[in-house]
Amino acid sequence: MSHNAHSSHPAIIKRLNRAAGHLRSIVGMIEEERPCVDIAQQLQAVESAIASAKRALINDHIDHCLVHAEEGEGTKVAVEQFRAISKYW
Numbered sequence: 668m669s670h671n672a673h674s675s676h677p678a679i680i681k682r683l684n685r686a687a688g689h690l691r692s693i694v695g696m697i698e699e700e701r702p703c704v705d706i707a708q709q710l711q712a713v714e715s716a717i718a719s720a721k722r723a724l725i726n727d728h729i730d731h732c733l734v735h736a737e738e739g740e741g742t743k744v745a746v747e748q749f750r751a752i753s754k755y756w
Contacts, residue, residue, distance in 0.1 A: 674727075675727040676727075682720045682723075683716075685716065689709065689713050689716070690713050693706060693709045721755065725752055725753075725755065725756060728752055729749070732745070
């Protein structure tokens with residue numbers, strides 16, 4: 668099966684880069700001894716952004732790789748890949 672970039676990958680990369688920058692700012696908040704409630708709120712935002720990127724990647728994998736399995740390596744490989752990726756859902 669081809670492992671070329673999917674059309675959604677640039678958007679996922681952008682989302683993850685934004686989350687990474689936000690995470691770095693949270694480290695600064697901790698170093699500045701900002702209130703724990705503020706830090707927890709920002710950590711939740713980063714966690715949600717990463718979970719959203721993961722969902723987008725998995726859904727894209729289903730749409731791009733599994734739907735077209737019959738064109739490539741076949742249904743057996745598609746089922747194996749689905750089992751492998753579904754544990755991260």
